[in-house]
Amino acid sequence: MSAKRINPRKHSNRAHAKVPGEMPSREDILAFVADNPGKAGKREIARHFGIIGGARIQLKKLLKDLAAEGLIEKRQKRMIRPGDLPPxxxxxxxxxxxxxxxxxxxxxxxxxxxxxxxxxxxxxxxxxxxxxxxxxxxxxxxxxxxxxxxxxxxxxxxxxxKRQGAILGIFRKRDGKRPPYLEPIDRKQRELDIDPTDLKEADDGDLVSVQVTRSGRYGHPVASIVERFGSMHSEKAISEIALQSHGIPHVFPGSVEAEAEAARPVTLGQREDWRKIPLITIDPPDAKDHDDAVYAEPDANPDNEGGYIVFVAIADVAHYVRPGSALDKEALKRGNSVYFPDRVIPMLPERISNDMCSLKEKQNRPAMAVRMVFDKTGRKTSHSFHRVLMRSAAKLSYVQAQKAIDGVTDEATETLVDGILEPLWAAYACLKKGRDAREPLELDLPERKIKLKDDGTVDHVYVPERLDAHKLIEEFMIQANVAAAETLEKKKTPLVYRIHDASTPEKLESLKEFLSTLNMKLPSSGGLRPSAFNGILQKVKDTPQAHLVNEVILRSQAQAEYNPQNIGHFGLNLRRYAHFTSPIRRYADLIVHRGLIRALELGDDGLQDGMEAKLEAIGAEISAAERRAMLAERDTIDRLIALWMADQIGASFKGRIAGVVKSGLFVRLEDTGADGFIPASTIGIDYYRYDEGSHALIGDKTGETYQLGDVVDVRLVEAAPFAGALRFEILSKGRTGGKRAQRTGSKSRVQKSRASQRGAAPARSKRGKKS
CATH class of the missing domain: 2.40.50.140 (Nucleic acid-binding proteins)
Known part of the structure; x- marks a missing residue:
């Protein structure tokens, strides 16, 4: 790479070269922020312009005004311009x-x-x-x-x-003497002839990966089949498309497998012996790796009457995955495990994740554990971390544990109710008081799950019930994560926080505009906390607008990420938060474990010297890996449902408008959660305008309105399984009596014609981000 010239913009005589101590203008501040993307915090701005003493209050107000106008955004205590990139x-x-x-x-x-x-x-x-x-x-x-x-x-x-190499596609046979060919999944790829000498038993319509091996007649490339994944109607084939299209590593190198196979059981050694503490695991019924175990008991200290002691033990992955090892490098590359309906792409080989580290019932396992003391109000008064050897007393599912506490026991739970389950639920009731006082963001948006048949095709789609057993484990894990962050901060040990920024001024303004259409108001953005959103959610609970408001508030939120610079977690309403509880499936947690080992002198496998300088890059990398996994999981579900519904063309369904854009409506079906698109050109004979504030398409002449959250009847017109897309035709009339579209709105011409109905292409479903 040839050397590049220095960018003159960075060294120009900018207007922000002011007399020290003089209050900078708005233009001066914007110029300084532009020249220092991701580096210009309030302290840096004050230092650059020489602002001291009481003048800092005026500077703070000026920065707040600029943010409210959408001219700058605050990220991790640093100012950037909207659309700027992080370092x-x-x-x-x-x-x-x-x-x-x-x-x-x-x-x-x-x-x-x-x-x-x-x-x-x-x-x-x-x-x-x-x-x-x-x-x-x-x-x-x-x-x-x-x-x-x-x-x-x-x-x-x-x-x-590295994304180059194998090409994924559908194996197609030709009649006559012509060779078979590949129909690529990626429409940007060209069709390829396939060498017929070794077809790996592929049949027409199978998903295969190929590699170009030679040139055929007239220089046309010829490919050989590398792997056959089976029928396109199976979940394995659908998830394989997601793995390939998102570049998710899913084959462990030989060196990584060798290190995993060399792992041996841990003896007590210098560890504390916790094998007599009756810790239990509570997980989904099909879980293969168990990385957390819990136990609770009333605090016997007379000074803490009504309080509880909670024990959380987490798989000691750091013992097996040493810094700089092949296992460590591969885990960082993957960032996290990826979950599909029928399989998991693990961050660590099964020898580690499902065996040596998994907290299996009645087996000795190494763990990093935290002992937390809570008073009767649910406030944590103290905690301590320990490196232990433990022995899980029982393995329960969420439903199994919930039924037992509700009075329906089985052979596994009948002896656990009095001594283990009831104290756990009593401790949760105590911790819930603290959670309620903290008031984290309480969105109610159930997540769909897919049940597969034995052949890998979709059986049905459902929304699992959310039980107190789920909430108990969630709250115990949150408190353990907080304790880890607090300890590392106190010991001045580097870590990656789990951070969640507050909403940007632009998103808040959009939310306020939307709420005004429902005659509701959000308090002033100054000091806005999750409780303000919860107040709105409580007002619409059990009303027809509940789902709509939950969706819009979700879309107004920032996305959580990993970063060594702490700004707190807005959604959980916590000042410091780090992921500690799932090192089997998240690299961020492994870093936190190593930090604790180093800070508390619990072994020689802790965080290495010099890691602090690398954590910014690692945080960006694992945050990207997390988003990559979420997209792959979502795309797989979309493709499976589109494949499942492909034989229901012409059928009618009831759904809810889940998104509104200038070009049309996104609809989510009530029974399956399937997402599809209705092109604006197929809605009706009118001119529709997109009203951003009310998230609606509004008829120019009739005032007929289709708004986010409306329940509608639709007909399935087209299914495109490879794209994970469905196209619907709307059967319901829009609401009337609302405001007419303003001439200044975003115009969407939707005059209906048969040609437009025939030519409308399916669009990929679009959903709000998770925060």
């Missing part, structure tokens, strides 16, 4: 410029900010800093000249995923 992030390498230099786009980009920026990607000399087109890399913004096509330049920290 370190994950990018997809998408193409080359006319000079042959690599161009990338940020993996995580808010579509509301417009098209993603093009980034000039500067490679290094090391092999792991030389990506190719189609690869994914962790990059850091730099001041190098960007050239003509790019708006930013960045240097490669390391390549995260």
């Amino acid at each position: 370190v992030f994950v990018a997809n390498i998408v193409t080359r410029d006319r000079d042959g230099e690599l161009l990338g786009e940020p993996l995580d980009w808010d579509e509301e900010a417009g098209l993603p920026p093009k980034i000039l990607v500067i490679t290094g000399k090391a092999k792991n800093t030389q990506p190719g087109v189609g690869d994914r890399a962790l990059i850091r913004l730099t001041e190098a000249d960007t050239g003509n096509e790019a708006s930013h330049a960045a240097r490669v920290i390391r390549v995260l995923e």
Whole structure:
């Protein structure tokens, strides 16, 4: 890579070179923030302009005004302009410029900010800093000249995923003497002839991966089948598409498997012996790895009457996955486990995740544990961490534990109620008082699950009941996570926090505008807490608007992420929070475990010196891996449901409008949770305008309105399983009597015609982000 010129913008004589102590203008501050993306906090701005003493109050007000106007955003105590990039992030390498230099786009980009920026990607000399087109890399913004096509330049920290090689597609046979061919899943790929000498028993319609091996007649590429995944109607084939399209690593290298197989059981040694404490695991019935166990008892201390002691033991993954090992490098590469309806793509090999680390019933296992003391109001008064050897007393499912506490026991639970389950529920009742006083965000948006048949096809879609057993484990884990963050902060040990920022001023303004259409108000943004949103949610509970308001509030929230810079967790209403409780399936938790081992001198396998400088990049990497997994899981469910419904073309369903855009309506079916699109051109004979504030399409002449949350009847017109997309036709009339569309609104011409009905293409379903 040739050296680049220094970007003159970074060294220009900007207007913000002011006399020290003089209050900067709005333009001065915006210029400074623009020149220092991700680095300009209130302290840095004050230092740069020489603002001291009482003048800082005026500066704080000026920054607040700029944020309220949407001119700057606050992220992790730093100011950036809307649409700016953080210093370190994950990018997809998408193409080359006319000079042959690599161009990338940020993996995580808010579509509301417009098209993603093009980034000039500067490679290094090391092999792991030389990506190719189609690869994914962790990059850091730099001041190098960007050239003509790019708006930013960045240097490669390391390549995260090589996307080149095998091509995924559907095996197709031809009549006559012509060879079979591949119909690629990625429509950007061209069809490929397949070498007929080794078809791996593939049949027409099977999902296969191929590799180009030679050129055929006239230079046309010929590919050989690398692997056959079976019929496209199976879940395995559908999830394989998600793995390939999102670049999720799913085959462990030999060196990683070898390290895992070499793992041996742990003896007591220097560990504390907790084997007599009757810890139990409570998990889904099909769980294979058990990474947390719990126990509780009333506090015998007379000074803490009505209080409880809660024990949480977590699998000691750090003992087996040492820093810098092949297991460690692969775990960081994967970032987390990925969950599909019929299988898990684990972060760690099964020898570690399902065997040596899994807290199996009646078997000795190493654990990192925390003992927490709560008073009668649910406030944690103290905690301590321990490295232990434990022995799970029982393995229960959520439903099994709930039934037992409700009086319906079985052979496994009949002896556990008095001594184990009842104290656990009593401790949860105590902790719930503290949770209620804290008032975290309480959204009610049930998550759909898919039940598969034995052949891997969809049996039915359901929403599992949320039990107190789920809430108990969730609250115990939250408190353990808080304790971990508090201990590491106190010991001044580096860590990655789980952070969740407050909503941006733009999203809050949009939410307020929407709530005004329902005659509801959100308090002033100053000091806004989750309780303000909960007040709105409580007002609409058990009303027809409940689902609608929950959806819109969810969309107004920021996305949680991992970062060594703490800004707290807005949704949980916690000042400090770190993930500690799932190191089998999350790399962030493994970092926290190592930090505790180092801080508390619990072994020689703790966090290494010098890690603090790497945590920013690691946080960006594992945050991107988490979003990648969420997209893959969602896409798999969308494709499975589209495949399941492909034989129901023409059938009618009841659904709810789950999204409104200028081009049409997204509808979610009530029975299955399936998402589909209704093009605006098929709705009716009118001009419809998109009203952003009310999340609605409103007829220009009739005032007929289709709003987010409305219940509607639809007919399935088209199913595209490979894209995971359904297209509906609306059967219901819109609501009338509402406001007419304003001429200044976003106009969407929807004059109905037979041609437009025939030509409307299916669109990928779109849902709000999880925070």
